[in-house]
């Protein structure tokens with residue numbers, strides 16, 4: 727095992743966990759340089775979603791997906807075996823595939839929080855189990871967009887997806903009346919620390935009140951064997967996937983297996 731059992735137990739119980747020093751400072755510096763390049767490269771063949779809801783989405787997140795297909799150094803990290811192995815150990819999967827990578831910049835200025843949501847309702851997958859690694863390029867705290875998680879909420883199952891621009895209050899859902907939002911845990915991170923969270927765990931990120939972009943790489947992994955549910959999604963549209971069949975092939979690479 728690469729991770730201590732205590733980290734795996736924490737993740738299984740709470741639906742998120744902090745992991746330290748999976749990447750070396752030199753690796754993080756290399757990744758940080760590459761993520762800057764892909765975010766500043768307007769020719770890259772990636773989905774830039776700033777036009778959603780008349781540009782208001784930009785106040786929440788400025789994002790690009792599947793940077794690994796455009797930039798070799800991003801590929802080196804998005805397909806990094808240490809990170810994927812951690813995801814495999816935490817999730818208990820027999821193998822881990824990459825769904826997509828996600829450069830997540832929260833811009834300074836009129837920044838909005840990323841509202842409380844689950845990720846899984848947005849993903850075109852039948853089985854839950856997918857999880858994200860959230861890797862900041864620098865220190866993050868409540869002033870520049872660190873995350874919060876509500877422990878145990880991964881056990882709520884799949885709920886209605888939240889509109890990230892005009893958000894519903896997930897805590898007001900009838901099925902969530904038993905959840906106390908004050909149990910949410912704030913997770914400031916130092917450079918070199920990262921979190922993993924289950925796609926079902928309720929999470930939130932603070933607005934960026936600093937003067938610099940908050941720069942994060944999120945990697946979305948799923949257990950080998952997860953089946954495509956046939957619903958539209960920017961990552962899968964036009965890729966010839968067959969509904970109800972497991973994801974496979976080089977677009978969703980199997981990075982590690984037991």
Ligand SMILES: O=C(O)CCC(=O)C(=O)O
Pocket residue numbers: 787830832840845858860871929930931942944
């Ligand atoms: O980085 C953010 O602001 C939110 C990230 C998020 O929701 C996620 O990685 O699932």
